[in-house]
Amino acid sequence: MTLKVYSTLTNEKEEFKSIIPNHVGMYVCGPTVYGLPHMGHAKSYVCFDVVRRYFEYLGYKVKYVQNITDVGHLVGDADEGEDKIQKKSRLENLDPMEVAYYYETKYFEAMDKLNVLRPSISVRATGHIIEIIDTIKTLIEKGAAYVTDEGNVYFDITKFKDYGKLSGRKIGEGLSGERIEIAKDKRRNEDFSLWKKADETHLMKWASPWSVGYPGWHIECSVMSKKYLGDTFDIHGGGIDNMFPHHESEIAQSEVANGVKFVNYFMHNNLVTVGGKKMGKSLGNSSALEEVFKKVAPIEVRYYLLLNQYRRPTEFNIEAMLKNGEAYKEMCEVVTKGKEKFGVSDEITSDKVKEHKTMFLDAMDNDFNTALAISYLLKASKELSSELEKGEQDAKLISDYVNFFDKVANPILGLPFELENKTASDSSDDTSLTNQVIEELLTVRSELKKKGEYSLSDEIRNKLNSFGVEVKDSKDGFSFKIVNK
Amino acid sequence: MTLKVYSTLTNEKEEFKSIIPNHVGMYVCGPTVYGLPHMGHAKSYVCFDVVRRYFEYLGYKVKYVQNITDVGHLVGDADEGEDKIQKKSRLENLDPMEVAYYYETKYFEAMDKLNVLRPSISVRATGHIIEIIDTIKTLIEKGAAYVTDEGNVYFDITKFKDYGKLSGRKIGEGLSGERIEIAKDKRRNEDFSLWKKADETHLMKWASPWSVGYPGWHIECSVMSKKYLGDTFDIHGGGIDNMFPHHESEIAQSEVANGVKFVNYFMHNNLVTVGGKKMGKSLGNSSALEEVFKKVAPIEVRYYLLLNQYRRPTEFNIEAMLKNGEAYKEMCEVVTKGKEKFGVSDEITSDKVKEHKTMFLDAMDNDFNTALAISYLLKASKELSSELEKGEQDAKLISDYVNFFDKVANPILGLPFELENKTASDSSDDTSLTNQVIEELLTVRSELKKKGEYSLSDEIRNKLNSFGVEVKDSKDGFSFKIVNK
Numbered sequence: 001m002t003l004k005v006y007s008t009l010t011n012e013k014e015e016f017k018s019i020i021p022n023h024v025g026m027y028v029c030g031p032t033v034y035g036l037p038h039m040g041h042a043k044s045y046v047c048f049d050v051v052r053r054y055f056e057y058l059g060y061k062v063k064y065v066q067n068i069t070d071v072g073h074l075v076g077d078a079d080e081g082e083d084k085i086q087k088k089s090r091l092e093n094l095d096p097m098e099v100a101y102y103y104e105t106k107y108f109e110a111m112d113k114l115n116v117l118r119p120s121i122s123v124r125a126t127g128h129i130i131e132i133i134d135t136i137k138t139l140i141e142k143g144a145a146y147v148t149d150e151g152n153v154y155f156d157i158t159k160f161k162d163y164g165k166l167s168g169r170k171i172g173e174g175l176s177g178e179r180i181e182i183a184k185d186k187r188r189n190e191d192f193s194l195w196k197k198a199d200e201t202h203l204m205k206w207a208s209p210w211s212v213g214y215p216g217w218h219i220e221c222s223v224m225s226k227k228y229l230g231d232t233f234d235i236h237g238g239g240i241d242n243m244f245p246h247h248e249s250e251i252a253q254s255e256v257a258n259g260v261k262f263v264n265y266f267m268h269n270n271l272v273t274v275g276g277k278k279m280g281k282s283l284g285n286s287s288a289l290e291e292v293f294k295k296v297a298p299i300e301v302r303y304y305l306l307l308n309q310y311r312r313p314t315e316f317n318i319e320a321m322l323k324n325g326e327a328y329k330e331m332c333e334v335v336t337k338g339k340e341k342f343g344v345s346d347e348i349t350s351d352k353v354k355e356h357k358t359m360f361l362d363a364m365d366n367d368f369n370t371a372l373a374i375s376y377l378l379k380a381s382k383e384l385s386s387e388l389e390k391g392e393q394d395a396k397l398i399s400d401y402v403n404f405f406d407k408v409a410n411p412i413l414g415l416p417f418e419l420e421n422k423t424a425s426d427s428s429d430d431t432s433l434t435n436q437v438i439e440e441l442l443t444v445r446s447e448l449k450k451k452g453e454y455s456l457s458d459e460i461r462n463k464l465n466s467f468g469v470e471v472k473d474s475k476d477g478f479s480f481k482i483v484n485k
Numbered sequence: 486m487t488l489k490v491y492s493t494l495t496n497e498k499e500e501f502k503s504i505i506p507n508h509v510g511m512y513v514c515g516p517t518v519y520g521l522p523h524m525g526h527a528k529s530y531v532c533f534d535v536v537r538r539y540f541e542y543l544g545y546k547v548k549y550v551q552n553i554t555d556v557g558h559l560v561g562d563a564d565e566g567e568d569k570i571q572k573k574s575r576l577e578n579l580d581p582m583e584v585a586y587y588y589e590t591k592y593f594e595a596m597d598k599l600n601v602l603r604p605s606i607s608v609r610a611t612g613h614i615i616e617i618i619d620t621i622k623t624l625i626e627k628g629a630a631y632v633t634d635e636g637n638v639y640f641d642i643t644k645f646k647d648y649g650k651l652s653g654r655k656i657g658e659g660l661s662g663e664r665i666e667i668a669k670d671k672r673r674n675e676d677f678s679l680w681k682k683a684d685e686t687h688l689m690k691w692a693s694p695w696s697v698g699y700p701g702w703h704i705e706c707s708v709m710s711k712k713y714l715g716d717t718f719d720i721h722g723g724g725i726d727n728m729f730p731h732h733e734s735e736i737a738q739s740e741v742a743n744g745v746k747f748v749n750y751f752m753h754n755n756l757v758t759v760g761g762k763k764m765g766k767s768l769g770n771s772s773a774l775e776e777v778f779k780k781v782a783p784i785e786v787r788y789y790l791l792l793n794q795y796r797r798p799t800e801f802n803i804e805a806m807l808k809n810g811e812a813y814k815e816m817c818e819v820v821t822k823g824k825e826k827f828g829v830s831d832e833i834t835s836d837k838v839k840e841h842k843t844m845f846l847d848a849m850d851n852d853f854n855t856a857l858a859i860s861y862l863l864k865a866s867k868e869l870s871s872e873l874e875k876g877e878q879d880a881k882l883i884s885d886y887v888n889f890f891d892k893v894a895n896p897i898l899g900l901p902f903e904l905e906n907k908t909a910s911d912s913s914d915d916t917s918l919t920n921q922v923i924e925e926l927l928t929v930r931s932e933l934k935k936k937g938e939y940s941l942s943d944e945i946r947n948k949l950n951s952f953g954v955e956v957k958d959s960k961d962g963f964s965f966k967i968v969n970k
Contacts, residue, residue: 063580095548095713097606105603118590121582127612130691206615228580433967434919436952440945441926447941456932463925467918482918 001365003058005235006311008243008266009166013367016265018234024060025229026052027263029221029238029246030122032069033103034084037110039272039287039316040239040279046302047269047310047368048237049116049414054364057412065228066119068107070100070126071204072196073217077245079183079193083214086202096204097126110289113298115414121228125220129206132215132223135257136194136208144256148185151197151211157190160252166266167244192249194219218249222257225250231258240268241278269310279316287316300325303415306370328415331381333481335405335417338384338398344406345399353400356380357408364412377409419482434482438469442478488543490720491796491852492750493728494651498852499750503719509545510714511537512748514706514723514731515607517554518588519569522595524757524772524801525724525764531787532754532795532853533722534601534899539849542897550713551604553592555585555611556689557681558702562730564668564678568699571687581689582611595774598783600899606713610705614691617700617708620742621679621693629741633670636682636696642675645737651751652729677734679704703734707742710735716743725753726763754795764801772801785810788900791855813900816866818966820890820902823869823883829891830884838885841865842893849897862894904967919967923954927963 004013018024028048031041048064055062075081082090089096108118125132136153139145144159157163157171164170171190183193193216198205205212225233231254238247247266254262272279272287285291292301295318304321308314348354356376363372384401387393405417419435441460448457461471470481489498503509513533516526533549540547560566567575574581593603610617621638624630629644642648642656649655656675668678678701683690690697710718716739723732732751739747757764757772770776777786780803789806793799833839841861848857869886872878890902904920926945933942946956955966 063583095606097608097713098548101603101606118586121580121586123582124609124612127609130614134692207619228582433952433954434922437919437922437926437949437954440948440952441922441929444926444929444941444945451938453936456929460925460929464922467921467925469918469922 001362003054003365004367005265005267006367007264008268009263014265018060019232019264022060024055024062024235025065025233026055026062026235026237027065027067027221027225027229027233028119028236029242030066030068030119031103031107032073032084033100033107034073034088035103036285036288036290037103037107038279038285038289039292039314041107042110042114042289042292042301043272043305043310043314044237044239044269045111045116046114046305046414048267049114050306050310050370050412051235051237051267051368052117053414054368054412057408062120063229064119065121065123065225067221067224068100068104068122068124069217069220070097070104070124072125072215072220074193078189079186079196079216083202083204086204089203100124100126106290110293110298113289113293114302115299115416117414123224123228125215125224126204128220128223128227129215131227132219133195133206133208135219135223135226135253136215138257139194139253142256145194146187147210150185151213152183152185152193153195153210154186154191155194155249155253156187157192157252158188160256162255163190163252164248166251167248169244169248190245192216192218192245194253218246219253221246222250222254222262225263226254226258231260231262233263235265235267236263237267237269240270243268267310270308270313272316273313274316276313276315283316292318292321296321296325299415300328303328303374306413306415307374309367309369309371311367312371327378329419329481331377331405332417332419333479334381334385334388335402336419337388337479339402339406341388341393342395342399343402345396345403348400348403350394350397350400352383353380353397353404357404360404360408370413373409373413377405380404438464438480438482442471442480446478488539488850489852490750490752493753494748494751501750503545504717504749507545509540509547509720510550510718511540511547511720511722512550512552512706512710512714512718513604513721514727515551515553515604516588516592517558517569518585518592519558519573520588521770521773521775522588522592523764523770523774524777524799526592527595527599527774527777527786528757528790528795528799529722529724529754530596530601531599531790531899533752534599535791535795535855535897536720536722536752536853537602538899539853539897542893547605548714549604550606550608550710552706552709553585553589553607553609554702554705555582555589555609557610557700557705559678563674564671564681564701568687568689571689574688585609585611591775595778595783598774598778599787600784600901602899608709608713610700610709611689613705613709613712614700616712617704618680618691618693620704620708620711620738621700623742624679624738627741630679631672632695635670636698637668637670637678638680638695639671639676640679640734640738641672642677642737643673645741647740648675648737649733651736652733654729654733675730677701677703677730679738703731704738706731707735707739707747710748711739711743716745716747718748720750720752721748722752722754725755728753752795755793755798757801758798759801761798761800768801777803777806781806781810784900785813788813788859791898791900792859794852794854794856796852797856812863814966816862816890817902817904818964819866819870819873820887821904822873822964823887824891826873826878827880827884828887830881830888833885833888835879835882835885837868838865838882838889842889845889845893855898858894858898862890865889923949923965923967927956927965931963 003016005016006013052062052064073084075084085096085100089099145153145155147153195210195213197211197213205214251262304324305314348357360373360376363369380401387398410416445457445460464471472479488501490501491498537547537549558569560569570581570585574584630638630640632638680695680698682696682698690699736747789809790799833842845858845861848854865886872883895901930942930945949956957964
């Protein structure tokens, strides 16, 4: 099978063909850094991390550009309200760049924990004001943007004949559904801000031919994607909530300015829901990742997010995360056991495992269907588990199963199937010490049982339970599992 | 005592007075992101992290700005050679911004491990080209910079009467000691680049009134410190190897452009040496922090760096780091023991501990003399240890010692005196499980000894030893220590 990608531009699964053979250029809208990263961020960036990882697994060299919006994103999408970072800066009495840098740091901290690989380039809007001004000049020269007496510049949406080709909206439909308070100097609702004049109190501002001001929200992505990926590039990703007006506006600006197609494949991940509805502000910080991570291990959050293909919504539900986390940990346990006993094979030759691998890759080829792909892992894990319980074990088969998890599923999904349920953090030394000590404690317990010292052996078990270590006895010994506390 | 800071501008310890009461603005030269962070970076940023922490301990609100040099730092200091990042990008066949972002990430990863707090604002040179061009314009208008036929702009050092006030160099002495290959269009050796025309193959370039090019190395720091800290600010820090020409040039540019004093206190940390000599390139990557961290725990590297006051050099010596790391770990052990038994007092009232605290703070007040400050910790740790061995223990005294380490030394030095020898990472849960399990194993061992089961009890001890856990028996039980493997 060949890789098929669902492009929101055509609403179809299309065969993927890169512009430059074996290279993929992708741009994903990054966070606006005025608040803590939450489940919505996790969903989007885990999904696109898997997209990137899968391309790399297939042998592509990926150039993954992601932006940091540190200026120009207003509180409302229809060019009204205050700049989000400026507002936070005012409320917290900090330099806007202190606000932006703080939340940028928080964002990457959370992404690191989710085992999301860093983009190849992380770019800040404030770092590209020159290029933004240049592009706006081009748009004005081409007659697609107008300067108002107020010193603002707007994109004239009537000058882009394909307006709505992404979202299906038509001019005149307005920003239906959004509360609008339209800037007075705009010619029509759909026109959007390229440059805004800053008032006296605004801290982030730059000189421009039109006013001392700052860029609108949409223009940064057109400018930075062009700078690092070229006029036309392979994949543009983002949350479905960014499709309109953000991505629609990007297309309009870029295609008018550059005169060529902007993006070959537009990919949109679905949202995180609560009770089936879009996760709202009323949730407060409860979906902030630092809160979620107190209850669920980050790698289990990642696993949970991948249980839905990226175009499906994910329900925010701690219990469901924990429950599925158990399934993930069981896989980790089985794989670790197999690995410790028989290692990882160099190549999968057993038919059974080969088939799982084929099905897994087919699922990934089918628009990154991680949900389906994971189902083969669960199947494989069950089979591996029963193989491990057999009296006479097939070493090659077991090491093939381990290969499937270790060399196929892990690099693609970013899920290390390791007992300690961690991302590749540096605390593995500690964990292995913990495991060693627990193992020794249980070995002593076995000795004590043999000697009939049951009160002491029971004490050991009870203590371990109280520490969150579950002990299972079996005919050939014992096993244990460290349970989330 | 009041805080005294040694300023390289006067070569004297001066009483510290901030421009705005209770606020400190500090700027420290950050890394040029074209290679892995090494011991030299660790020395500089750990030292200035302690400066920042001490100000915060004293109740100042610190605005700490640090730059990322991602363009303009040439291979040679005398404006010759290629841009360092451009060169790396050519060699590695990557976008220069991929190179810069990769090493920026590596830098912060290492700093996080060293328990170095993030600056309030981390700024990139490429993000401030507009402001750089504006400042160069001002310098040209003031007659202190000249444009050459080649499209380059240089600062005319004869236009700054105080040239040499930092480094003591005089015009005409040349760049003695440095290999020079002077740009042909410069009027004199000491003139330095503000703007360089880019050749066709150069990737990072911007339009300017003089040429499509990129900024010289020094100008970025003048521009970014002004933008975030104002024309005159409190402290400028950096490695002593940056004093000339970098900081000397910064002063010249800033004072001419702004017409006021640039910085009140210039602080320079000394270098890392090998065999007493400046650590050279010939070391290769052996001082790269990721290599060092394989041998020495990051927090012990930090401790080792603080054993010399920042104006003294630090000898790069793994054995010495490990040896001193042992002393640090012993302190951690003693403090943890005291804390577990009697907790942390709210306020130090015991005369003995009060005196240590006074002496410790005096040392810090004396130009951040961490070497002397740590000597009081070692003393206090010894006293605490013998107090803990007494039959009748003074709970208040012990909790006062713990207070000294926990509430004074830790926030100031960034050294958590915890048994696990970690920075405040999120693996503490695991460590506490490890400790619980070891404790249980040793309790079982005590039981076994009582029962005369010596072979089993010995086995436990041997096993623990083999895992890297040292067991000490005493009359009232046992204690253990997790030794670095």
